[in-house]
Amino acid sequence: MSKILVIAEHLGGKLNSSTARAVSAAAAVKAEAIDVLVLSDAPDAIAAEAAKIDGVSRVLTVARPENAHPLAAVLAPQIAKAAAGYSHLFVPSTTFGKDVAPRVAALLGVAQVSDVMSVEAAHTFKRPIYAGNAIITVEADANHPVVATIRSASWAAAGNGADSAPIEALTIDAALPTHTRFVELKQGSSDRPDLQSASKVVSGGRGVGSKENFDIIYKFADRIGAAVGASRAAVDAGYVPSEMQVGQTGKIIAPELYMAIGISGAIQHLTGIKDAGTIVAINKDGEAPIFEIADLGLVGDLFKLIPELEQAL
Amino acid sequence: MKILVGYKRVVDYNVRIQVKPDGTGVVTDGVKLSANPFDDIALEEALRLREKGVATEVIVVAIGPADLTAHLRNGLAMGANRAIHVVTAEAVQPLTAARVFLKLIEKEQPGLVILGKQAIDDDANQTGQMLAALWDRPQATFASQVEIADGKAKVTREVDAGLEVIEAELPAVITTDLRLNEPRFIKLPDIMKAKAKPIDTIEFGSLGVEAHDHLKTTHYAAPAKRSKGVMVKDAAELVAALKQKGLL
């Protein structure tokens, strides 16, 4: 039988929804136990949140001052130790998980399955390659623990029940390196919904034309309560910060509504939105590839159409 | 200081990937192959560090089949001092690639290893992190800015929450994100010069690397297609359609 350890992702004392998505993937394995591991300098509040996720058997905490910031080199030895006795280690496939999970896998001497989209059996998974243009079925060796990152957009977050799983503090005896140090996190402050978990996302591309013009996108997104994303071209041109990039090398998202405005629909961008419920495209070029995958398309100048959309709301 | 750079050859990012109808792989016959875009960025960064006097030698490394010479010549033409070709007919998985890099590190003693954050064929995003673990050295993944001074790398990383800055003692592994730099174009005279630069060829089997792959790919499939939707004629019709779907 499988026993799964899910590594919790958190920031600013709050659990990230990618954790509950990884728990959903663990549930798909039909494991006998799903434990969540919280590494932090102050894990209690985060652990309490994790304990409420449906399907979680136990929450384990490791409280150490060194865990104040998620440095892979510091976390990996602790996770590798905590993983003893588990058949699977699941980590969200976010920048946090992508950074730390392979480091753990190497310490354990096993391969890693990146970006699990579906669980076919306890050791058989589907994952995308070539920017999502092919989906492969991979079989992991059943004689070794499975280390996998879970593609958040493929999994709904496990629900929150009334019950709380027990929380246990772990002491892990691992020498932690001091060769890597956290300096700072420059975070854009925004009251808008979080891009990775929002149900509606409005994204702007190069067609928006400038940083100033991007206000049109923000204003419209605020009107409909959406998060704001962008194409790589818009980020590269300096219209918006990098954390807003959607796509193969940005965020992979699955909102119910995705609106691509002034975005041509390059394959690397589409990779990031394939799992969206409804895709709307607004582009002045009727031949833009984005229209081939859009559920609803509207050809025209965004500067004329957005005010008209606001009027029609 | 020497810098080792990962320089993998992959299917060019502009190629439309086709899955073979029998599910045994993707079509690679006759498709254009290029350096992994993240590896061009890794090489560019290494060259800039050499130009600034931080590094003295830049070595490009490719693990792959016998016909990688032209690919490595491109890296040399871009400006690398020399190349190492680890020859194997089999595709190597990230853990194996990391073990190979570790062997090369033992021999070359670099101060810095720069790899791409991911190879755009397998999209694994693992090799740099695995190498850093095996080497027991710092990792700075998804770098969008790198400053080297006083035996340390100060690296700005593109993370989901924004930009994270970390400091890592050298030697270390850095993996590149797209915005780190824009790779230079290769000039014709450099292609000529590259012909005289050395390529070390090492048989994979001679490195003593365990190549036990824990993962087996059993099937390839095309992704589920999104069907083309409908075009609406104006803003009012779009809003009406979205309201009808309960999305507004």
Ligand SMILES: Cc1cc2nc3c(=O)[nH]c(=O)nc-3n(C[C@H](O)[C@H](O)[C@H](O)COP(=O)(O)OP(=O)(O)OC[C@H]3O[C@@H](n4cnc5c(N)ncnc54)[C@H](O)[C@@H]3O)c2cc1C
């Ligand atoms: C390895 C790699 C990884 C990549 N990763 C990503 C990624 O993660 N995310 C990503 O987005 N890209 C990524 N890219 C880049 C991608 O290939 C495209 O270059 C990029 O998505 C283009 O952005 P865009 O659609 O905004 O710009 P463009 O392709 O220039 O399109 C702009 C569009 O705006 C339209 N337009 C212009 N003016 C108006 C107007 N007034 N009204 C309406 N429409 C207008 C134009 O018709 C055009 O279709 C990657 C590329 C590589 C090589």
Ligand SMILES: Nc1ncnc2c1ncn2[C@@H]1O[C@H](COP(=O)(O)O)[C@@H](O)[C@H]1O
């Ligand atoms: N066969 C290889 N040859 C050279 N470099 C490689 C190879 N495999 C992986 N790498 C390096 O590791 C990075 C990440 O690859 P991956 O972990 O496969 O996504 C690549 O961008 C390369 O820099």
